[in-house]
Amino acid sequence: MDRNLLTAGLLLLSFSSVAQRPVIQTNFTPDPAPMVYDDTFYIYTGHDEDGEHNEFVMNEWRVYSSKDMVNWTDHGSPMSLDTFKWAEWGAWASQCVERDGKFFWYVCCVDKATHDMAIGVAVAESPTGPFMDAVGAPLVSGPGGYIDPTVFVEPNGDAWLYWGNPGLWCCKLNRDMVSYDRNFVITGSHVEKVADGVWKFIQNEDSFGGPEKLAEGKTFADYKDLYEEGPWFYRRNGLYILAYAAGGVPEHISYSVSDKPYGPWKYAGQIMPLQDMGSFTNHCGIADFKGNHYFIYHCGSLPGGSGFNRSTAIEQFDYNPDGTIPTIYPTKDGVEAVGTLDPYSRVEAETMAWSEGLKTEPNDQTGIYVSEIHDGDYLQVRSVDFGDKGADSVTVAVASALRGGAIDIYSGDCTGQLIASIKVSPTGGWEKWTTITARLTSSLTGIHNLSFCFRGKKGCKLFNFDYWKFNRK
Structure with missing residues (x-):
């Protein structure tokens, strides 16, 4: 990172006014995925390599944690492309979840056998690893955009895996979290079967603000929204929520809702409208911590940042009285501390x-x-x-x-x-x-x-x- 890119005037500001977007400054940290465990807020990210690029140069994944939402500890890279012997390139977006005291980290990268994008999963005994390939092969793979996995485990034990660009796919994970139910069936006109247990959603304006394929003579601007990639799946107050990067490129964040974990989905609106943040993509996660709600995303705001050098940022928000997600805009100040740092411990x-x-x-x-x-x-x-x-x-x-x-x-x-x-x-x-x-x-x-x-x-x-x-x- 070029230290001269930060203005000298930054040091003259009082610390209370120093911006905290992005939250990590020592590395580029795209595609953030939050996880709360044991009174700690973890963020699992990719790593855009330093330097000017005209493509995504990503070889590993990283972990950061905080107990107060302002001081972030770097846990390094407990997982890389080398973790997956079947991986060729592309350490892209990921998410880690806990189940039964184990931590399952779902990633996407290119399968060297087929050269298709694929979803893999690694497992560890600790949220910071080390992580080991849990399968020795892709969990799911196929042509046409098998990227950006998101996983949610319900209180009743059901677990769901969503992924995809520009399509959106879904399967139901087995209890072991490293295989899926090949007999699971979704009925309805909102899906089509891709393989045993794997289903693809039919997109239209009612479900995701726009159709999967643009009609002749139409552009992205002709539709309210359009699912692109980066889904984030969770449940709140009995309603399933699927946030996603929308609108083609450049991307903003929108969301859809359903009363079932497998749709049909109903378009609900935009969360973060298109912003000039130095990145043509966006990728979000949403999590609660110590009574607060947080929206995590990436931007190109770090000095030296760009669409291929992205960094994690966080905004605090409150749900609307009717339970809907408000419009969230990026700020420079970041979030307030929800705890203190003990100087008498190492x-x-x-x-x-x-x-x-x-x-x-x-x-x-x-x-x-x-x-x-x-x-x-x-x-x-x-x-x-x-x-x-x-x-x-x-x-x-x-x-x-x-x-x-x-x-x-x-x-x-x-x-x-x-x-x-x-x-x-x-x-x-x-x-x-x-x-x-x-x-x-x-x-x-x-x-x-x-x-x-x-x-x-x-x-x-x-x-x-x-x-x-x-x-x-």
Whole structure:
């Protein structure tokens, strides 16, 4: 990421006004899919590789989590194309769901045997992996757009898999979540059978705002909406909801509803109208967390972003009194915190509310850490609760092969109250870690936002950063 693309004026803003769209700045994170588990909000994303592209360059999937919706921890890439020996290319959209204490991550990529897009599934014992191919082959595959899987498990145990571009397909998953009921039958004129247990929906203006095939002389603009791709399937108050990317390219987000999990569907309106966000696609997920409703989508708003370099963003919303979804517009401020960060427990450096100029890397022993730290880069965390007595020192874990540098910690932004200045000397290697403890120059009590601002020789990589921890008085 080009650090010069962020304006210098950003540092002059008070931290409370710093934008948090997108929520991840260290990597491009398209096609976000939320999952709430064990009091934690997870986002499973793709990864658009850095650089200017005229196609989707995607080789892995990534995981991020938060307990407060503002500070996000990078869990790296627990799954890639290498996870699926049958995959040829295209680590595209995905979704992870939990069932019976296991985590099933549904993905799409190209089947090297047929060169068709296919839906695969991997399984793990933890929401952050490692994930292993659960089948050893595609779960479903076929010509004509087998991409963008979405899965929903009902309270009664039924589980459904939807996918497709530009068509929309559905099957009923078995209890094992890695096979589907080939005897399942949907009746009605709204579907057609594709294979045993696999059904395709007939699209029209009543069901999805537009027909599957444009009539002669018609354009996308002639219809209210048109299902394109990226379905997101869930249930609320007894009604099944299917949100999707609509309208051809460029895309916006619309939705349809049904009183059955397999339709017929009734077009319900737009959720996020077409916006100028630097991306010609959109991909959404909707989830509840700590009493709030969240709409997750992607945009091209990160510096260096584009239609092929997309990033995850989140908006909070309230359902209308009649249960319908309101129109949601992108904001720059992001969402409010729903919790606080404990500075007296080890906090991974890759936990951030905002950053500039930084990347993250994995290590088998250390895990994920912050890298590519240069003079003027910084990371920020929000809603840090120091309590009534406060701290008197701070400990950081760092590694530097060459020059070292310094970490200045501020309350607020990098022009705020300086609370600690830590000198980082060379440690003999980029992954040769040492801990440094420094006394605080100012004590803090209560809740504060913090900025870790990095100093050193200009133009040089300074050090890597693993974790930080404040020590009580």
